[in-house]
Amino acid sequence: MAIIEVKNLVKTYKISEKQNGMLGYIKHLFHPKYREQTAVNNVSFNIEEGELVGYIGENGAGKSTTIKMLTGLLTPTSGSVIVNGLVPNEKRIQNNKQIGAVFGQKTQLWWDLPVIESFRLIKKMYEIPEGEYRKNLKKFTEILQLEELLDKQVKNLSLGQKMRCEIAATFLHNPKIVYLDEPTIGLDILVKDNIRKFIKDINKEKKTTVILTTHDLKDIEEVCDRIILIDKGSIIYDGEKEKFKDIYGNKIIAEFVVKNKTKSVTLETQEEDFEVIEETENSLKIRFNHDKLTVINIVDSISKYCEILDMHVQEQGLEEILKEIYRGEIIRD
């Protein structure tokens, strides 16, 4: 049975419409006008225990709203959410015991106290057995390199240090499900790697289900097995990460260093099945579909017009694929 079941989930907000200027404000005070906006529109998915799911979409696509409904912080307008047998917004506290969550800048660490004090409070609040607490603390300290941080006051920590502690705090009580809303925002590459490794390790060891929203697609590439892509409140892709690339991103980008160019390659190859993205005197950047063409075909066609000195082939990354989806360049079926 799926650990998270979401069925026909809808959330609409009432947004107050304010007119500009003082007069508009006064008008609004006496005669407020509202319009409805649908943030999440008929979303359904199931998540199995132990899955690492990347929940992605543009700003305002409905990611955070969905996560808030999954954690029981928002009541759905219609549809249902069941998390490990519970309806989160009805049994919020019971549900809280089985989940962990990181929400952007919100923190569960106490600003003026050493980090370890916050951990101790979490231990008491979640009634973590002493042995389990020690074991987890030791392990987390190792992976996230917290040794020197535990006795420092939270306010003296850097952003990266704070986030590492926050992540550790979130997993201390062995939650069955963890929601991570942009856990790597603003962090440097080493900390990001550190956190990704931690999530993967814990998932492997404890079968923790993790739902990760992020704008850093490296997070998804490295951590997640499955992608749910939401756009304007609706899911437009749900499935394996690799398949996602197959469907949307069968494209390859080849960069060439050239010399002695005789003609404009862009113009000459307009009829061909590939696309020249960039062209300068000494370089060419070409995108083509791997199903139809090979690099050899490309080399054949362009070598008529120039001499190829060097080349570099690259599969299109998740980031480029998403950029195109967001821009509407890829139209889904």
Place this chain on the structure above:
Amino acid sequence: MIRKIIAIAKQDAREGLYYRFDLLLYICNFMIQIAVYVFIWLAIYNQGNQILGMSFEQVTTYYILVVSLDPIIGWGINEILGEAIRDGQVLRELLHPISFFSYYFGIRIGELVEAGIVGIITFLLCAILFGIVLPQSLFHFCAFLVVIVLSIIVIYFFEMILSMSAFYTNSVWGIEILKRAIISIFSGMIAPLTLFPEWVQKIANFLPFQECIYTPINIYFGELSNIEILQTIIKQGIWITVLYLLAKFIFHKAIKNITINGG
């Protein structure tokens, strides 16, 4: 549950006590306030006036108790909770494995530790400095403490109700001022309630705020009979029940409709 609340209270107290210098400043500030009150009343008494049958020592004691009780009653969770709602931190707090009310009650007790330290030190120092009237008896002193403890619970639910309006209005500061004004008028903080017009006294008799300051001080002086003390405690019990139910009702209503700020 109680152990969890105590753990939260300890945490909050530890954080508060981190700012020891602040506590020192508060004590100085309160002592100056008391001195001002004492000097004003000294001037009035020197004119040969006798006010409401209170001796000058009693008035001095009244104000020493008022100012010492002020932090104990007044340093609540209003600002903390209001701020948390405004900046969205409340989101995090709704995810604790303990009810929202229990969590904030823990915070309230934590605040009480600081306030208690400030209040008791202020009281002792001023008692030595200006002299006080001692409580009527040990029994009256205990009754005084019981009424204050119950008042803290009354004010806690009152504050929860006020703070939750921040879910809708995002106003924190205004509500804090409103709360302060209501409490300081109807509790007898500004002056003994017998100095106010009768209609104010009538309202004060109905509201649960005079039990914060005025009633306990009168119990301290031994002005209330045992039956009146019992009536006071029953009145507080009723108010606690009413405010508790109202607070829960508003919370459940709010939680269904709110859109929490931030992210």
